Structure formats: structure tokens, C-alpha cells
Amino acid sequence: MKDDKKPIFFHNRTPVIPQKEEKFQQPTSIRKPLSDEKLKSLIDKHKSTRYRYIRKLNLKQTLLTHLAYNQNFEESMKYNLFESTREEPIDIMLIDTSYSMKRHSKSLLDKIEQLSIDLVLYHDCDIFEYQSKKQDFPPFSGGTSLYRPIKRLEQINEPMTIYHLTDEECSPHDRMKTEELVRKMIVSGKGYYRVDIN
Structure with a gap:
């Protein structure tokens, strides 16, 4: 084929045109992700x-x-x-702070007070550091990934219970990978996972 735009037909057969594979790209965050050492030290601090x-x-x-x-x-x-x-097991609350969670901000404080939690972590596309003297939330902005934060917690290899406050507005690919990861965590006995949809 001299011209890539025009396929040539031989004997009334339709040509096989190779499709370009679309690679799944993880959404990126404007916030600085929490380093692995800092995340490990936070979890070690709450181990009992x-x-x-x-x-x-x-x-x-x-x-x-x-x-x-x-x-x-x-x-x-x-x-x-x-x-x-x-x-x-360490009780961890993972709070989604993507832009779509802005409408649920009032109910998030009620959910946090209902449970006795060892550690509260925030994420959009990744777990990021946020400290506040009063009980408030970081600005709700950006996209979300459920897989990346849970994968980072799973790699720490400690027994944990994850309470995830999210609206689960993510890509189907991300949701599928998250479901596989959570199933693997539960079967291996590494942890328990519960999603609370507002």
C-alpha cells in the first residue's frame, strides 16, 4: 500500500486495517502524592x-x-x-476529594463521626497529604482513581479495614481493576473493604 489512507481491495475481500490500541491513562492530580515512606510511617504509628x-x-x-x-x-x-x-487490623477511612464529591461534603463529616477510625486519608487520583487543625476537607477538585490509592495501601502488606467514602465516579477500566484488587485482598486475608456511597 503506497497510500496509508486508502486500502487496496484484492478479489473483493475487505482489508484488515490494524487498529491503534488505546492505552489507558491514569488521571493525574495537581496535588503532591504522599510518599511511600510517609504512608508507611503513618500506618506504623497506628498499628496495635x-x-x-x-x-x-x-x-x-x-x-x-x-x-x-x-x-x-x-x-x-x-x-x-x-x-x-x-x-x-488498622481502620483506615479513605475519602475521595474529587470534584464530583463536592455535593456530598456535608454528609462526609457525619460519616466520619459515626465510625471509630485510626487513620483518615484523602485521595483524588492518588493519596495526598492534608493536615488541618479543624475538621474540614481539602478543596474538592480534579478527577478520581479508586485503583491507585487502594493499590498503594495493599502494597504496605498490613492487616487493615478500609472504609472508602466515594461516589465511585471513575472510568469503567479503573472500576474493573479496583474490583479485582479488592477481591484479591479479601481472599488473601489482607484486609476488608467497604464502600459507602453517599
Whole structure:
């Protein structure tokens, strides 16, 4: 083909014109994303460990007591105590601050007060740093990505419960990737994910 715009037909067959693949581009944010080190330190700061004791039956002592002293079996049961630690999952609230969430700003404060949360993070296309002395929100602007913030939290590899306040207005591709990621997190036991649509 000399001219790329005009396909040539041979024997009444339709030509196969290669289609250009459209690559999915993640929306970008005007805000500076939170660095991985800072995000990890925030989560480490809120980690908590719970100590508990596990009782395990000492069968040898139980049988010796039962046979030697001719006691009832239930009365002769002996236990060993083992100390065990378990990391508690961190409760994280992830708040979407894209422009479409502006109409939900009044109800967001009510949702935050209803839950006891360890850490509140804000995102548009990525998690960004925002600190405020009073309870308010960063300016609602820009697009949104659900996948990128959740992927960054998943990469930290800590047990967590994510409460996501979002209107889920994102691209179908982003939504599909997010659903796959959340399914993988839940199946692997890394975390629990709940979306609250205002």
C-alpha cells in the first residue's frame, strides 16, 4: 500500500486495517502524592498488637491425675497457658476529594463521626497529604482513581479495614481493576473493604 489512507481491495475481500490500541491513562492530580515512606510511617504509628492467652490441654498431666488420684476426668483436666500476639487490623477511612464529591461534603463529616477510625486519608487520583487543625476537607477538585490509592495501601502488606467514602465516579477500566484488587485482598486475608456511597 503506497497510500496509508486508502486500502487496496484484492478479489473483493475487505482489508484488515490494524487498529491503534488505546492505552489507558491514569488521571493525574495537581496535588503532591504522599510518599511511600510517609504512608508507611503513618500506618506504623497506628498499628496495635493485642496479647492473648491460649489454653491448651496437657493430656499427659490430665491422664496421670485422673488415674493416680482416681478423680473424675473433668476435674482432673490440666491446661498449659501460651501467650500469643495478634496484630489488630488498622481502620483506615479513605475519602475521595474529587470534584464530583463536592455535593456530598456535608454528609462526609457525619460519616466520619459515626465510625471509630485510626487513620483518615484523602485521595483524588492518588493519596495526598492534608493536615488541618479543624475538621474540614481539602478543596474538592480534579478527577478520581479508586485503583491507585487502594493499590498503594495493599502494597504496605498490613492487616487493615478500609472504609472508602466515594461516589465511585471513575472510568469503567479503573472500576474493573479496583474490583479485582479488592477481591484479591479479601481472599488473601489482607484486609476488608467497604464502600459507602453517599
